[in-house]
Amino acid sequence: MRKPPPHPSDYIDQEHADVIRRYSGQAELDGQLHPEQMKIIQRLGWFKLLVPWTYGGLERGIPQLVRLQEGISWADGSAGWVVTLCAGAGWFGGFMTAHTAHQIFNTPQVCLAGSGATTGQAEITADGYRINGIWNYASGAHHATHFTVNCLIKRNGEAVLDEKGEPWVLPFVVDKKDVTLKPTWKTMGMVATGSHSFIIEDLVVSEDRCFHIDPDYAEVNEDLYQYPFLQLAEATLAVNMSGMAIHFIDLCKELFEDKKRNPRLLVENMLLLDDLIDDTTALINATRELFYKSVDISWEKPVDNRQCELKNVSKSSRTLAKISREVVDTLYPYCGLRAAAADSEINRVWRDMHTAGQHAIFTFER
Structure with a gap:
């Protein structure tokens, strides 16, 4: 008989799983991960699982990554989801300019939240872009130091087309201080993810806060970003x-x-x-x-x-x-x-x- 894959508990330290699970009920009442859960996440660098080594990240390979994330989600669904989404946003560090990445990932307790929906726009300016929009479902929003957003690129109010003739969409990374949270997360489950909406109004950013999520544009030459x-x-x-x-x-x-x-x-x-x-x-x-x-x-x-x-x-x-x-x-x-x-x-x-x-x-x- 073929041996089944290990139980998810094999992929996470039992002591860590016990703490995460012990506080999951209170985290749901609070609408965000509990401080004791966050201590483990930050101490072990789980928000940096996919951040490049060169910027202080763990740069974890995909096979190791998915096994650990299954273990965390077995301990608690909300904790696993926040780690997964915020670590996933950390992967974007492989596509940012070195200058921007060093600024962001040198931040103590860095955590990137955001949205993949194109519900904002970025107007091209003389020095960069002016961003406006509202984005939903930013898991881990309460813990984020930065947010990533997708924007429709415009020039003089008109949509800019890409090389395929489609509206050009690019992602940006912005600081938490430039974002206003909107408490919209009112679901029956995953309550502790705190997946609220956020708003950006007339924020001017430099060009290096924009990046391309494409292997051809990877700034870090490692397999993970391919x-x-x-x-x-x-x-x-x-x-x-x-x-x-x-x-x-x-x-x-x-x-x-x-x-x-x-x-x-x-x-x-x-x-x-x-x-x-x-x-x-x-x-x-x-x-x-x-x-x-x-x-x-x-x-x-x-x-x-x-x-x-x-x-x-x-x-x-x-x-x-x-x-x-x-x-x-x-x-x-x-x-x-x-x-x-x-x-x-x-x-x-x-x-x-x-x-x-x-x-x-x-x-x-x-």
């Missing part, structure tokens, strides 16, 4: 889903064992509960195995010869996210009212799963 952003995003978000799903399965094991102590529960129903745990565990582990294999192979392949492998990463990431939702929904009806109690751990994991699963990257096939 890996496509799409597959990086798909893979890292998928393991957030699987980490939470396995947390849910673990909680179901405990809950089902309690149910089986009820003398009125029929033997066939006890066996059904056992089968449900075994079947969902086997399914998600088989899916994780294919996912990790595809990610590992894509990372090992030469940069100019991995298109097929990258397609497999996209496919396996979407499959992992889908199966993660399905195993949770398979188990939930057997959990009873304890799982419906809003202040229970299992209910929080269920709500986090179904909030994270609404991310646009998993909505449609590409």
Whole structure:
């Protein structure tokens, strides 16, 4: 029999996982990660997981990255999501000018939040750009020292076209002091991510606050910045889903064992509960195995010869996210009212799963 992939708890130090989980309930009440959770994240440099070595980052390879992120998400969904999104924004450091990157990543406790939506505009000026706009869903906004934004580029009020004749869109990085947070994050789950909106009004920035997310424009000549952003995003978000799903399965094991102590529960129903745990565990582990294999192979392949492998990463990431939702929904009806109690751990994991699963990257096939 083939050995299943390790449990996500193998990917994170147990002491760190215990602290992250211990404060997850309070973090939800606070609407942001708890200071004790943040101490671990900042001490271990998790917001710098993808920041270049040359700027003081960890520059973690993709196979190591996704395993750690699954472990963090198993400990707590909101913590895993904030680390994933903010570390992902740190990856942009590989595309910024050295001058800008040194300014940003030399900031104590640096954390980049932001949005990939093009809901702002940047007017070309004599010295750079004038930025205006409002962006939604900036996970980790309360902890951010900087924000990244996508803007439609304009000149004299008119959209500038790129070399393909399409409206030109570029990302920018701005300081927290130049951003106004708007408290719009009012979802049923992932509450502690604090994924609020933010506003920028008439902010003039220099040209070096703009960058291009394209391997051809990478300022740091390392493999990490030649890996496509799409597959990086798909893979890292998928393991957030699987980490939470396995947390849910673990909680179901405990809950089902309690149910089986009820003398009125029929033997066939006890066996059904056992089968449900075994079947969902086997399914998600088989899916994780294919996912990790595809990610590992894509990372090992030469940069100019991995298109097929990258397609497999996209496919396996979407499959992992889908199966993660399905195993949770398979188990939930057997959990009873304890799982419906809003202040229970299992209910929080269920709500986090179904909030994270609404991310646009998993909505449609590409």
